[in-house]
Amino acid sequence: MRVWSLALVALSAVPVGAQVTRPRPDSGNVPPTFPAMLRAAQVGGSARVRVVVDTTGRVVPESFKVLQSDHDLFVASLRHALVRWRFVPATHSGRAVPDTIEQEVVFAVPREREVTLAPPRLLASTELAPGRYRMVLGWAAPVATTLDSAATREVALAVLDTLVSSLVPAAKVLARIVCVGTSEALKMPPLDAPALERLARPGLGVVVTRRCPPSFASMIVQLDSSGKRVAGPPGEDPWTIEVLNVRPYATNVALVEAVISQGTGASYYRCRSDRDEATAGRWRAVCEVSHTVVSSAEGEELRDVAGSTSR
Numbered sequence: 208m209r210v211w212s213l214a215l216v217a218l219s220a221v222p223v224g225a226q227v228t229r230p231r232p233d234s235g236n237v238p239p240t241f242p243a244m245l246r247a248a249q250v251g252g253s254a255r256v257r258v259v260v261d262t263t264g265r266v267v268p269e270s271f272k273v274l275q276s277d278h279d280l281f282v283a284s285l286r287h288a289l290v291r292w293r294f295v296p297a298t299h300s301g302r303a304v305p306d307t308i309e310q311e312v313v314f315a316v317p318r319e320r321e322v323t324l325a326p327p328r329l330l331a332s333t334e335l336a337p338g339r340y341r342m343v344l345g346w347a348a349p350v351a352t353t354l355d356s357a358a359t360r361e362v363a364l365a366v367l368d369t370l371v372s373s374l375v376p377a378a379k380v381l382a383r384i385v386c387v388g389t390s391e392a393l394k395m396p397p398l399d400a401p402a403l404e405r406l407a408r409p410g411l412g413v414v415v416t417r418r419c420p421p422s423f424a425s426m427i428v429q430l431d432s433s434g435k436r437v438a439g440p441p442g443e444d445p446w447t448i449e450v451l452n453v454r455p456y457a458t459n460v461a462l463v464e465a466v467i468s469q470g471t472g473a474s475y476y477r478c479r480s481d482r483d484e485a486t487a488g489r490w491r492a493v494c495e496v497s498h499t500v501v502s503s504a505e506g507e508e509l510r511d512v513a514g515s516t517s518r
Contacts, residue, residue, distance in 0.1 A: 219289055225351040230260045230306050231295040232270060238344045239288040242280035246323055252277030254285050255311040262303040274309065285312050315345065320345045321462040324479040324493040325455055330395040350457040356395070358490075362461045362480045363389050363450040370448050370467055370476065373494075376410025383454045384445035388416030392452060406436075420445055444470040458486075465494065471502040 245252075254277065259270035266289050276282045288309065298308035316323060323346065331343040367387050376383060387406055389395045397415045398406075407413045414420075438441065451464040459482035467474050478494040 226298075226300050228295075228298045229321060230264070230297045230308060232340060233264075233293040233295070234332075236292040237288060238342055239284045239312055241327055242278075242284055245278060245280055245314070246316070249316050249320060249323070250278070251314050251316045252281055253311060253313040254281035255309065256282070256285060256289070257307060257309045258289060259305050259307050260294045260296060261305050262296050264296045266292060266294075267305075268288055270307075275311075281314060292293075317346050319349075319456065319462060321477045321479045321495075322456065322460075324477070324495055325460075325481060347457045347460070352455045352458060354453065354455045354461060358461075358482075359393065359453050359515065360395055361490045362403065362453050362463060363393065363395065364402055364490075365480050365492040366450050366463050366465050366478045366494065367448055369492040369494050370465060371406050371408060371411065371413065371477070374408075374411060374446060374467075376408060383410060383443070384412050384414065384420060386414055386416045386419035386445055386447045387449075388447075389450045390452065393450065395485070416447065416449065453480075461490075463492070463494075464497075473501075474499045474501065 253275065254273070255275040257270070257272045257274055259267040261267050263313050268290050271286060271289070273282055296303040298304060325346070327344050328345055329342065329344050330347075332340070334340050368376060371385060371387065374383065374385060385406075387403075388399060397417060403413050403415070444475045446467060446469045448467050449465060454462045456462045456479075461480045463478040463480055465476045465478055467476070476494040477497050480490050480492040482488050482490050
């Protein structure tokens with residue numbers, strides 16, 4: 208899998224035989240961030256700049272020179288990080304001296320969009336040669352793995368929990384009905400009472416899909432004197448949240464597709480679920496709208512690509 212890497216390459220020339228050391232980045236330096244807009248659009252690229260590290264180990268902002276860039280946002284992210292970095296300054300015969308370095312950042316996106324719902328992390332930091340360093344930040348590569356039935360159930364519950372939380376509790380009715388379940392392809396037993404208690408929220412009545420009340424508001428057709436359709440009585444159709452599939456991606460990571468539907472509309476979600484070892488291995492999920500489908504009165508489907516995120 209591709210990852211983006213960051214390489215520091217010292218450029219200044221020094222006399223042969225001179226006692227010199229090259230700038231060394233502090234281990235606490237925070238890597239550049241992947242620009243949110245480009246990350247959301249699955250756009251990768253690179254940027255390369257040249258800067259001077261002064262005798263105090265700080266980058267001289269005025270020395271910032273762009274050598275190559277695929278997007279201004281990549282340069283902005285690189286500049287933002289560099290001016291905050293600290294270095295052990297270069298020395299010549301024991302005395303601190305300014306030194307010029309060149310830094311390239313390659314931003315790469317994985318094929319699976321759901322993977323990027325979690326932030327990239329530092330994968331490696333190595334010194335290739337004196338004054339030349341490489342920092343690798345990205346997403347873990349896919350690993351051939353499987354999920355047992357218990358883990359699959361926990362992943363599905365984590366996604367349902369996230370999507371139920373995205374719904375607004377009812378304000379004018381006793382409770383908004385939310386039917387939850389998984390697709391037949393997952394071959395999971397219906398959710399039990401403890402699972403429903405975990406998913407329940409104030410103002411949201413949660414029930415398993417097989418016991419979901421029939422859709423009512425959208426089934427009532429009323430016409431005025433001119434024959435035009437008018438709104439029916441107060442009330443709303445129940446909401447349905449279904450986990451469609453669960454795909455193991457890497458150790459403790461699963462990719463999930465789910466849908467929230469009501470009446471004639473449905474929103475499809477891409478989700479990423481991670482096992483959080485800090486909370487006794489409990490799975491957590493982050494979801495993003497993939498697209499929305501609405502059936503018109505004539506039975507047509509209208510698709511709208513969306514980008515909102517539910518956490």
